[in-house]
Amino acid sequence: xxxxxxxxxxLVAIVGLVLYNCSSNQTPQxxxxxxxxxxxxxxxxxxxxxxxxGIVSGGFxxxxxxxxxxxxxxxxxxxxxxxxxxKAYGFNEETKPMLETSHGFIPWDDxxxxxxxxxxxxxxxxxxxxxxxxxxxxxxxxxxxxxxxxIIEIPNSGGNHSSPFTTENTEYVVAGTRFSVPFPQQDxxxxxxxxxxxxxxxxxxxxPEHGHMEVAFQIYVPGFDYDLAHAGKGKxxxxxxxxxxxxxxxxxxxxxxxxxxxxxxIAAVNWKKAExxxxxxxxxxxxxxxxxxxxxxxxxxxxxxxxxxxxVLHPDECPGLIYYLPTPKxxxxxxxxxxxxxIVGNGKLSADMSVHSFDKxxxxxxxxxxxxxxxxxxxxxxxxxxxxxxKEGGLGPLHTEFDGKGNAYTTFFISSxxxxxxxxxxxxxxxxxxxxxxxxxxxxxxxSRKPWGKYMVAMNKITKDRxxxxxxxxxxxxxxxDISGDKMKLIxxxxxxGEPHYAQGxxxxxxxxxxxxxxxxxxxxxxxxxKSEKETKVVRDGNVVRVYATTxxxxxxxxxxxxxxxxxxxxFHITNLEQDWDVPHGFSVLGANNxxxxxxxxxxxxxxxxxxxxxxxxxxxxxxxxxxxxxMQGYIRVSGKDSxxxxxxxxxxxxxx
Amino acid sequence: xxxxxxxxxxxxxxxxxxxxxxxxxxxxxxxxxAVPIFTPKKTEETDPMKNKGVGPVTEVTLGEINKDMAxxxxxxxxxxxTACHKPNEKYIGPAPKGVLDRRSxxxxxxxxxxxxEMVQKDPVAKKLLMEFNxxxxxxxxxxxxxxxxxxxYFRTL
Numbered sequence: 001x002x003x004x005x006x007x008x009x010x011l012v013a014i015v016g017l018v019l020y021n022c023s024s025n026q027t028p029q030x031x032x033x034x035x036x037x038x039x040x041x042x043x044x045x046x047x048x049x050x051x052x053x054g055i056v057s058g059g060f061x062x063x064x065x066x067x068x069x070x071x072x073x074x075x076x077x078x079x080x081x082x083x084x085x086x087k088a089y090g091f092n093e094e095t096k097p098m099l100e101t102s103h104g105f106i107p108w109d110d111x112x113x114x115x116x117x118x119x120x121x122x123x124x125x126x127x128x129x130x131x132x133x134x135x136x137x138x139x140x141x142x143x144x145x146x147x148x149x150x151i152i153e154i155p156n157s158g159g160n161h162s163s164p165f166t167t168e169n170t171e172y173v174v175a176g177t178r179f180s181v182p183f184p185q186q187d188x189x190x191x192x193x194x195x196x197x198x199x200x201x202x203x204x205x206x207x208p209e210h211g212h213m214e215v216a217f218q219i220y221v222p223g224f225d226y227d228l229a230h231a232g233k234g235k236x237x238x239x240x241x242x243x244x245x246x247x248x249x250x251x252x253x254x255x256x257x258x259x260x261x262x263x264x265x266i267a268a269v270n271w272k273k274a275e276x277x278x279x280x281x282x283x284x285x286x287x288x289x290x291x292x293x294x295x296x297x298x299x300x301x302x303x304x305x306x307x308x309x310x311x312v313l314h315p316d317e318c319p320g321l322i323y324y325l326p327t328p329k330x331x332x333x334x335x336x337x338x339x340x341x342x343i344v345g346n347g348k349l350s351a352d353m354s355v356h357s358f359d360k361x362x363x364x365x366x367x368x369x370x371x372x373x374x375x376x377x378x379x380x381x382x383x384x385x386x387x388x389x390x391k392e393g394g395l396g397p398l399h400t401e402f403d404g405k406g407n408a409y410t411t412f413f414i415s416s417x418x419x420x421x422x423x424x425x426x427x428x429x430x431x432x433x434x435x436x437x438x439x440x441x442x443x444x445x446x447x448s449r450k451p452w453g454k455y456m457v458a459m460n461k462i463t464k465d466r467x468x469x470x471x472x473x474x475x476x477x478x479x480x481x482d483i484s485g486d487k488m489k490l491i492x493x494x495x496x497x498g499e500p501h502y503a504q505g506x507x508x509x510x511x512x513x514x515x516x517x518x519x520x521x522x523x524x525x526x527x528x529x530x531k532s533e534k535e536t537k538v539v540r541d542g543n544v545v546r547v548y549a550t551t552x553x554x555x556x557x558x559x560x561x562x563x564x565x566x567x568x569x570x571x572f573h574i575t576n577l578e579q580d581w582d583v584p585h586g587f588s589v590l591g592a593n594n595x596x597x598x599x600x601x602x603x604x605x606x607x608x609x610x611x612x613x614x615x616x617x618x619x620x621x622x623x624x625x626x627x628x629x630x631x632m633q634g635y636i637r638v639s640g641k642d643s644x645x646x647x648x649x650x651x652x653x654x655x656x657x
Numbered sequence: 658x659x660x661x662x663x664x665x666x667x668x669x670x671x672x673x674x675x676x677x678x679x680x681x682x683x684x685x686x687x688x689x690x691a692v693p694i695f696t697p698k699k700t701e702e703t704d705p706m707k708n709k710g711v712g713p714v715t716e717v718t719l720g721e722i723n724k725d726m727a728x729x730x731x732x733x734x735x736x737x738x739t740a741c742h743k744p745n746e747k748y749i750g751p752a753p754k755g756v757l758d759r760r761s762x763x764x765x766x767x768x769x770x771x772x773x774e775m776v777q778k779d780p781v782a783k784k785l786l787m788e789f790n791x792x793x794x795x796x797x798x799x800x801x802x803x804x805x806x807x808x809x810y811f812r813t814l
Contacts, residue, residue: 518798521736533740552740553795555749577740580796627791652748 038491041482044071049512052444052505054457055114055128056478059499062109064130064141069444069455069505070480072494080139080148081109081132085595089148092597093571093606094526095295097304101135101153102289110134112161113228113502117211121168121233121449125510127211129164129173136160138175138204140211144516145297152213153290155310156183156200162229162242164204168449172216172271175202176226176242180249183220184288193251197223201242201322203271212294217278217311219269219322222375223249225258226267228333228399233449234340236358238272241343245330258330259349263382265324266334266345268361277318283311298525300603316376323365324374325356326382333399337408337423338449342387346397346410353397353410355426357387388426393419398439399502401446403453403483409446411438411458418458418481420488432488434479436462443483444505452507456481456488459500467495476500517581519602526604528573533557538649545570547649551585551599552577553626555651556619559634563647566614566640572597575604586622589636596622611638705760711778712767713801719762722812730810737797738807744814749792751785754814762808769804772796 044050050068053075058065062082066075083090083099090099090107099105109132116123127149128141136154141147154160154175162176176199182188183198198220205216225246232239247264250257277283288310295302315322327345335344343356363369364384371379394412401409407429410419416437420430438458445451458481463474475495482489521531530536530548536557539546545568550557556574564570576585578601588596589609597605611617621632639645709715734742734753741749756765760781768775768782772794775782786793799807 532736534735550740553793555740557740577737578795579737579798583795626793 038489042070042072042480042492044068044073049508051508052452052455053508053511054442054444054503054505055116056442056457056459056496056503057111057114057130057499057501058497059112059476059501060110061498062111062132063497064111064114064128065497065500066146067494067496069457070492072478072480072492074497076146077497078141078146078148080130080141081106081111081137081151083107086598088595088597088605088607091595091607093608094301094604097302098148098151098293098295100293100304101137101291102155102306103135106135108134109137111139111498111501113163113165114504115164115166115173116448116504116506117170117206118166118168118448119170121237123445123448123450123504123506123510124170125506125514127170128504129166131160131163131175133160133178136163136175136177138164138173138213140206140213142211142297143511144514146515147295149211149295149297150213151293152204152215153292154200154202154204154215155288155290156181156185156198156218156286157202159225162201162226165229165231165240165447166206167231167240167271168233168237170206170208172203172205172240173213174229174231174240174242175204176200176229177202178225178227180223180225184286190251193223194249197249197251199223199226201226201267201269203240203274213292215290215307215310217274217283217313219274220312220314221267221322221377222247224264227331230334230336230447232340232358233336233338236336236340236343238270239358240269240271241334241336242267242269243327243331243334243345244324245332263326263328264330265379266327266331266343266356267377268323268325268343270321273318273321274313277313277321278311282318283313285309286312296525297519298523300519300524300526300529300605314376319376320365322377323361324377324379325361325385326371326379327354327356328352332397335400335402335408335447337402338404338451340449342423344400344408344410346399348396348398348413350397351392351395353390353393353400354382355387355390355423356385360387361385388424390421390426390428393421393428394431399441401441401443401456402451403443403446403456404451405453407453409441409443409456409483409488411441413437413439413461416460418456418488420483430487432481432490434458434460435466435477435493436460436464440500440502442503442505444507446505452505454482454484455505456483457503457505459496459503461499463495466493517601518579519600521575521577521579521602524575524602524604526573526575528571528606529575529604530573531575532577533651536649536651538563538647540647543568545647547572547574549574550577551575551587551621551632553583554621554628554632556587556621556632556634557651558649559651560653561634561649562637562639563645564611564636564638565643566611566638568611568638570609570611570636572607572609572619573604574599574606576601578602583625584623585625585632587619588622589619590617598623611636614638614640705764705781707761708779708781709761709763710767710771710782711774712771714763714766714770714804717762717766717805717808719757719812723809724813726806726809727813728810730806730808731813733799733803734807734810737799741792741795750789750794753811756811765808765811766801766804768794769797769799769807770801 052069054067079089136157142149157177158181159178161178164173224244246258329347329349331345333346394415396414480492576599
């Protein structure tokens with residue numbers, strides 16, 4: 001017996017240890033994620049699909065990312081304003097024109113706010129727009145292909161930040177300048193800011209059928225910083241609201257000098273009135289230069305066009321076009337609730353938030369309850385438009401979204417939290433911490449008339465200890481909250497790409513059935529497409545050599561090429577003959593100075609290769625395509641400048657055994 | 658009795674070691690089984706001419722050769738199939754010449770329309786996949802009437 005006790009204790013201890021190891025592997029260690037129910041509420045079974053698409057800005061990566069919500073699974077990164085060697089975006093000949101601007105080819109931008117197209121005030125799943133902040137542009141991404149379809153440059157703008165918010169039937173997306181600049185651009189002293197620097201509020205008309213964008217008009221406004229925007233909805237449809245800071249019109253040490261006034265403004269633009277003035281010809285046609293780039297899905301190629309003039313409306317000549325609503329302290333986000341009545345100014349240097357009433361605004365305009373006028377723009381009396389104040393919600397309010405059940409959710413950057421409050425009573429209902437320093441938030445449909453008030457994503461500026469450390473640079477964190485009940489509940493934490501400025505969410509049913517699987521080969525109108533191996537060829541014109549090649553599992557045609565010379569410009573025009581879902585082929589060649597190609601079924605893409613040295617170089621398929629992917633390879637022979645090796649191409653010259 | 662307790666504890670212990678932590682359990686379990694000897698099930702030797710394959714096509718009646726259909730079939734074949742099939746000789750895949758002497762028309766159409774499932778389930782298609790080095794037949798997303806035209810073209814070879 002005595003002998004046995006230690007044995008039993010040892011065994012018990014071992015069992016205990018085993019059990020401990022198991023449990024410590026399986027439950028999250030500490031953190032805010034407590035119970036198991038959080039885990040099960042974000043668990044999407046392998047093979048099952050998420051309920052929502054989350055379309056998240058890539059910020060300074062220049063891209064857009066697509067996540068499944070609630071799982072937080074990264075589904076795709078869509079290149080928009082930055083080149084992407086993975087997808088050859090900006091590297092292949094077809095997409096290079098997408099990144100053309102009036103300043104030449106620009107391989108990067110700072111992408112900010114994704115905005116879904118809307119029909120009847122709700123996201124319709126057709127397109128998503130996003131703004132480039134640095135070199136002012138707006139892009140349109142087609143949600144049937146999840147590819148960038150169009151980019152338009154914004155003239156007379158500097159820092160395209162209050163963009164590209166949409167009206168409720170995507171009549172317009174807007175682009176307000178964050179950094180006012182000389183309008184038109186000219187060489188003037190920076191000190192002459194107040195005299196020469198002006199803001200531009202740009203309205204981009206969106207073709208309802210194709211989504212094509214066109215700068216319809218700009219409004220010439222005082223040189224404030226136009227920060228964010230949101231359209232009126234329902235009864236306030238026809239109006240667009242822009243927040244401003246730097247009403248001081250400072251041009252240096254703005255962190256102090258642009259924070260002097262108690263109140264800046266929300267600019268309310270009556271764009272239906274603007275349409276009337278345009279129809280009456282009350283605009284000035286100003287010379288300028290900007291670029292419009294369109295990707296054609298049939299030719300699989302983009303074209304870039306320069307535009308030389310823009311229509312400008314001047315508020316002093318167009319009464320009723322625009323009003324200023326005084327709003328405390330350097331408002332950042334301006335957010336309109338689903339009914340269209342409340343216009344929330346998130347005064348970022350204030351603890352309180354002012355909410356304006358649309359009805360009161362209309363009444364104040366009718367009664368001419370003006371405090372003063374700035375450059376022909378009436379400033380409405382603050383008290384006459386104020387609906388209420390959310391008292392001490394937190395510190396540093398930035399952005400507000402809505403759940404469609406009468407509640408608003410505001411991010412507070414300084415106190416790092418999301419606060420839920422009630423529209424109309426302005427009472428604070430709940431608050432949850434964010435990890436750390438939250439910027440934007442997103443409720444699917446939460447800036448539209450039709451929110452899906454089930455989840456909320458908080459996007460943070462600081463990550464610190466949330467994940468395994470990866471050196472000084474870490475991906476920004478996002479947190480997912482369940483907002484279906486009275487209390488917000490943190491249920492998931494996931495990293496994002498770049499800096500997630502804003503996001504949009506949409507129920508998957510509105511997008512997934514329209515998602516393209518292949519490009520039809522017989523609809524391919526690429527000028528250098530070949531539709532069968534019979535048509536493949538190599539053509540020389542001076543020092544330009546064009547290789548018309550095809551891919552199918554698992555070979556290139558041709559796969560042996562000779563007669564290339566040093567100094568040649570070799571264009572590989574490669575058509576993927578596959579017509580099956582998810583069978584792209586990749587292509588690259590040794591010494592290529594650009595990237596790979598990643599060619600979707602039925603698509604044609606072009607890689608330029610400029611061989612510098614004699615020799616024989618392999619090319620191969622870079623995207624694992626079949627059991628014989630390793631064999632999907634060929635050779636191209638490069639001879640001396642004066643060689644007389646004839647141009648020759650073939651596939652399978654050795655008889656098949 | 659003592660031995661009894663000991664063996665119970667040992668049993669508990671072994672259970673923990675063997676099944677340890679969740680996901681590990683399955684691996685250990687498999688490892689525990691006797692080394693499996695791979696014995697493929699013998700494929701039933703059926704008459705290939707009676708095998709209709711797996712897919713949407715269940716019945717094809719062949720009349721006289723329709724020349725217009727065959728011409729359209731040839732065009733489709735040239736555009737979508739010649740990257741892997743030469744009409745009269747073995748290439749990446751087998752030559753279609755004389756295919757109707759070896760296979761039923763339904764089988765041919767199902768192979769065109771439903772290649773992924775065919776190489777998983779149909780004994781003849783499975784064997785062909787191995788014979789052609791595991792090179793899969795690409796699904797070119799053809800419609801049934803297009804496959805029928807290609808079949809008609811095969812009859813002229």
